[in-house]
Amino acid sequence: MEQRGQTELLLRVMSSKKMQKRAQEIFNSLQERYPDAHCALNYSSPLELLFATILSAQSTDVGVNKATPELFKAFPTVQAYAKSTPEEIEPYISSIGLFRSKAKSIHSSANMIVDDFNGKVPDTMSDLIKLRGVARKTANVVLGNAFNKNEGVVVDTHVARLSQRFGLTAETKPEKIEKDLMDLFPQKQWCMLSHLLVWHGRQVCKKRGGSCNTDSICNRYCKNRDSV
Numbered sequence: 007m008e009q010r011g012q013t014e015l016l017l018r019v020m021s022s023k024k025m026q027k028r029a030q031e032i033f034n035s036l037q038e039r040y041p042d043a044h045c046a047l048n049y050s051s052p053l054e055l056l057f058a059t060i061l062s063a064q065s066t067d068v069g070v071n072k073a074t075p076e077l078f079k080a081f082p083t084v085q086a087y088a089k090s091t092p093e094e095i096e097p098y099i100s101s102i103g104l105f106r107s108k109a110k111s112i113h114s115s116a117n118m119i120v121d122d123f124n125g126k127v128p129d130t131m132s133d134l135i136k137l138r139g140v141a142r143k144t145a146n147v148v149l150g151n152a153f154n155k156n157e158g159v160v161v162d163t164h165v166a167r168l169s170q171r172f173g174l175t176a177e178t179k180p181e182k183i184e185k186d187l188m189d190l191f192p193q194k195q196w197c198m199l200s201h202l203l204v205w206h207g208r209q210v211c212k213k214r215g216g217s218c219n220t221d222s223i224c225n226r227y228c229k230n231r232d233s234v
């Protein structure tokens with residue numbers, strides 16, 4: 007509550023121009039620190055990224071990356087997934103949480119891609135969210151990374167936490183955090199912004215706090231370091 011109050015106060019007293027300037031400074035500092043920040047899921051095509059992202063819901067990227075090489079080898083085309091059954095997909099992803107429902111999502115999405123999208127992963131938000139297991143967050147990952155389209159900001163647990171701690175939002179719901187970030191950062195930065203915040207979240211700012219007193223970016227921009 008205290009953290010939210012501090013951020014709300016910050017957002018009220020700073021003009022939007024000042025907020026955007028501060029946001030840009032944060033972006034630049036993170037980019038300088040993490041010049042290689044990128045999507046942590048391994049993939050070599052939009053289809054592989056789509057299915058890796060479906061698999062990553064409530065699971066770790068590391069766990070997904072362990073399972074996908076065999077999955078991608080067994081099903082080299084979207085038609086191969088479509089012709090299979092969820093039960094045939096399951097053994098390849100059984101190490102991942104919710105694997106039965108994710109196998110159904112992959113199988114159903116593959117069929118829709120074959121039947122409705124000419125065998126190609128769609129590259130618009132409105133079409134992607136028609137696929138089973140694909141909501142706005144997954145669609146943003148695919149659009150930003152496989153198609154270089156900045157339609158929105160991917161808000162995962164790291165992005166949500168860091169956005170709050172850096173005073174970029176006072177919201178707690180992902181869709182509202184995403185809107186605040188889209189207002190603060192230029193569109194061309196949306197995909198990279200998410201990678202940078204995830205990188206900082208993984209390496210420095212963990213859920214229960216981090217290098218609060220020793221990290222230069224945190225010392226400069228975190229509004230909550232004394233309360234973590």
Ligand code: SF4
Nearest residue numbers: 211216218224228231
């Ligand atoms: S100061 Fe601490 S809480 Fe704030 S962003 Fe850095 S590591 Fe996270």
